[in-house]
Amino acid sequence: MQGERLGIGGAVVIQSGALDELIKVLAAEGYKVIGPTISDGAIVYDEIRQAAQLPIGWTDLQQAGSYQLQRRQDAAVFGFAVGPHSWKKFLHVPVLRLWRAQRQSDGSIGAATDPHPASKFAFIGVRSCELHAIAIQDQVLIGGTCKDPHYAARRDGVFMVAVNCTSAGGTCFCVSMGTGPRAEAGFDLALTELLDDGHHEFLVESASARGAEVIRQVANRPAQPHHRQAAAQASARAAAQMGRQLDTAGVRELLLGNLEHPRWDEVAARCLACGNCTMVCPTCFCTTVEDHSDLANGVAERVRTWDSCYTLEFSHLHGGSVRSSIRSRYRQWLTHKLATWWDQFGTSGCVGCGRCITWCPVGIDLTEEVSAIRNNQPRHGRPLFSVPSPQGKGEGEV
Amino acid sequence: MARAGKPKLAVWKFTSCDGCQLSLLDCEDELLEIAGQVQIAKFVEASSAAIRGPYDLSLVEGSITTPDQAEQIRQVRRQSRALVTIGACATAGGIQALRNFRNVPEFIAAVYARPEYISTLSTSSAIADHVRVDFELRGCPINRHQLLEVIAAFINRRRPALPNYSVCMECKRRGTVCVMVAKKIPCLGPLTHSGCGAICPAYGRGCYGCYGPAQTVNAKALADAWEAAGASKIEMHRVLRSFNANAAEFRSAAETLDENG
Ligand code: SF4
Numbered sequence: 273m274q275g276e277r278l279g280i281g282g283a284v285v286i287q288s289g290a291l292d293e294l295i296k297v298l299a300a301e302g303y304k305v306i307g308p309t310i311s312d313g314a315i316v317y318d319e320i321r322q323a324a325q326l327p328i329g330w331t332d333l334q335q336a337g338s339y340q341l342q343r344r345q346d347a348a349v350f351g352f353a354v355g356p357h358s359w360k361k362f363l364h365v366p367v368l369r370l371w372r373a374q375r376q377s378d379g380s381i382g383a384a385t386d387p388h389p390a391s392k393f394a395f396i397g398v399r400s401c402e403l404h405a406i407a408i409q410d411q412v413l414i415g416g417t418c419k420d421p422h423y424a425a426r427r428d429g430v431f432m433v434a435v436n437c438t439s440a441g442g443t444c445f446c447v448s449m450g451t452g453p454r455a456e457a458g459f460d461l462a463l464t465e466l467l468d469d470g471h472h473e474f475l476v477e478s479a480s481a482r483g484a485e486v487i488r489q490v491a492n493r494p495a496q497p498h499h500r501q502a503a504a505q506a507s508a509r510a511a512a513q514m515g516r517q518l519d520t521a522g523v524r525e526l527l528l529g530n531l532e533h534p535r536w537d538e539v540a541a542r543c544l545a546c547g548n549c550t551m552v553c554p555t556c557f558c559t560t561v562e563d564h565s566d567l568a569n570g571v572a573e574r575v576r577t578w579d580s581c582y583t584l585e586f587s588h589l590h591g592g593s594v595r596s597s598i599r600s601r602y603r604q605w606l607t608h609k610l611a612t613w614w615d616q617f618g619t620s621g622c623v624g625c626g627r628c629i630t631w632c633p634v635g636i637d638l639t640e641e642v643s644a645i646r647n648n649q650p651r652h653g654r655p656l657f658s659v660p661s662p663q664g665k666g667e668g669e670v
Numbered sequence: 671m672a673r674a675g676k677p678k679l680a681v682w683k684f685t686s687c688d689g690c691q692l693s694l695l696d697c698e699d700e701l702l703e704i705a706g707q708v709q710i711a712k713f714v715e716a717s718s719a720a721i722r723g724p725y726d727l728s729l730v731e732g733s734i735t736t737p738d739q740a741e742q743i744r745q746v747r748r749q750s751r752a753l754v755t756i757g758a759c760a761t762a763g764g765i766q767a768l769r770n771f772r773n774v775p776e777f778i779a780a781v782y783a784r785p786e787y788i789s790t791l792s793t794s795s796a797i798a799d800h801v802r803v804d805f806e807l808r809g810c811p812i813n814r815h816q817l818l819e820v821i822a823a824f825i826n827r828r829r830p831a832l833p834n835y836s837v838c839m840e841c842k843r844r845g846t847v848c849v850m851v852a853k854k855i856p857c858l859g860p861l862t863h864s865g866c867g868a869i870c871p872a873y874g875r876g877c878y879g880c881y882g883p884a885q886t887v888n889a890k891a892l893a894d895a896w897e898a899a900g901a902s903k904i905e906m907h908r909v910l911r912s913f914n915a916n917a918a919e920f921r922s923a924a925e926t927l928d929e930n931g
């Protein structure tokens with residue numbers, strides 16, 4: 273049997289040992305290769321040079337406010353879910369100097385921006401929810417008329433190696449959000465780890481010409497129908513294992529119609545307003561700028577940093593903060609993610625990755641908050657304001 | 671900017687360990703620049719020579735623990751165009767504010783042979799409890815980069831860019847794996863004012879609250895999470911009762927823990 277051939281939409285099979293070749297081919301093509309690796313008791317994203325740096329044989333146990341690494345029984349390379357980092361750390365960096373101005377000896381002022389990174393990124397191990405999150409940030413940061421040049425420069429030409437999840441984490445709910453577990457678009461290559469009865473190989477699907485070009489340089493053989501079947505089964509297994517669920521039916525109207533629901537007070541009593549959920553969320557994009565000048569006032573610089581709607585400055589207008597209570601700040605977060613994001617960008621702001629649940633120090637779980645509101649709506653009264661459906665978008669299409 | 675002479679800087683000390691003032695001497699690379707831009711009119715740690723006031727900027731270290739100090743700080747205020755407190759002592763009363771929760775005459779009787787020679791107040795209090803303060807720089811000790819930012823801001827008459835949100839914001843920006851979530855180590859970061867750069871979690875330890883309370887403090891919620899992580903309320907009480915014990919939010923959080931046993 274011939275099997276499939278390489279090309280866009282085609283698939284091959286590589287042995288698990290060939291991952292190292294893949295990393296080296298990408299590096300040789302000039303990419304800065306980033307992938308999952310273990311650091312400080314978690315699987316984070318960092319620069320990698322060889323497959324041995326991947327979290328081989330490790331998994332993560334995730335629950336609300338809790339993350340723990342655990343040894344697996346097998347040598348799976350991608351047998352874990354997403355960790356504390358997301359790819360936004362590289363594309364929409366946490367701290368960025370926007371410009372630096374200096375007074376010259378002739379009294380004039382010269383300003384300079386820092387150079388963009390010299391090499392392009394190759395991301396290895398991008399999950400389906402993360403591809404969706406990157407697509408959302410693309411739309412927010414470079415999809416409109418005002419494009420963020422810093423994001424654009426880092427995002428341009430990223431080589432995406434997706435990994436189809438074959439098991440789901442304890443806080444995952446991509447199935448509810450329609451964002452996984454199988455990667456459908458936005459990648460160059462997609463790997464599915466096939467691990468059974470002594471076989472350890474990857475089905476590699478290619479979705480771009482350069483994807484096919486790269487995998488051609490790695491020892492491979494044609495994929496057979498049974499490989500495709502095994503991959504589909506593995507995705508189905510992950511889909512059946514979701515640690516969480518979120519009923520998205522009419523969620524925008526549900527939240528915006530319940531802005532005075534007592535549940536907001538209840539969650540505010542538990543919330544620290546620490547901002548961790550927004551920092552770990554792969555779609556949250558808010559930033560602030562700080563201006564600094566040196567003592568001699570000869571050098572000034574503007575620095576952009578990740579911000580959060582949990583800070584008081586975030587909503588500081590003349591005279592004070594508009595969202596001074598924790599209640600109003602939690603409500604801003606949840607309604608932006610699941611409701612007003614539709615009005616603003618025509619999609620959900622949540623991809624169901626579960627990071628905000630795992631990395632909340634007190635374990636607040638947005639799926640639980642939504643269902644508490646859904647299951648306990650006041651019987652009387654009208655919504656405080658009517659909720660028009662955003663034109664041609666929103667839940668009606670989900 | 672046209673200026674009539676260099677601005678005059680004074681550094682004052684009340685009850686404290688001198689560590690914060692030394693942060694200024696620690697700014698080795700920048701010290702010459704500081705000296706070039708301001709006239710260091712009074713700084714006992716650096717030089718015994720002093721120039722008379724008034725001063726453009728007074729940096730005040732230490733808390734008020736004696737009747738004399740309570741009077742002296744008023745004089746400092748009168749001589750200073752801007753007054754900035756530096757460190758946990760000046761800003762919250764410091765570790766010595768633990769006396770505020772105990773009987774001071776009993777301590778004096780137990781420690782000194784001739785208690786009548788001791789003239790002290792029953793509390794250690796922040797400078798802002800006595801006079802108007804233009805800016806409070808947090809930390810035990812302060813971060814020298816933040817100190818430079820404050821001096822640069824005041825001599826250039828701009829607002830210091832020093833946010834007062836939680837340590838978690840800095841912790842996440844530097845990519846540290848949260849020690850509370852991944853290691854069950856109790857961390858005070860969610861309640862604590864940023865500024866240190868989230869050093870302790872980066873070295874696998876919980877935050878001790880050196881920078882005092884952040885803009886929003888929900889201590890009850892964190893205490894419950896500490897308990898769930900296996901730390902007792904007594905441990906949380908101990909951490910709250912340290913350098914910033916007398917800061918209003920930490921004090922009331924510790925008192926609430928007291929009331930609930
Ligand atoms: S809101 Fe939470 S679950 Fe949704 S994308 Fe953000 S971090 Fe992931």
Ligand code: SF4
Pocket residue numbers: 550555556557558579580581582604605606608609
């Ligand atoms: S949830 Fe908050 S931090 Fe996140 S994008 Fe919305 S406003 Fe910004």
Ligand code: SF4
Pocket residue numbers: 542543544545546547548549550582631632633634635636
């Ligand atoms: S929901 Fe959790 S992570 Fe988010 S601000 Fe509140 S306590 Fe922090």
Ligand code: SF4
Pocket residue numbers: 548633837838839841842846847848849850851857858859860868871876877
């Ligand atoms: S380690 Fe501490 S400071 Fe850092 S995010 Fe966790 S709770 Fe916040």
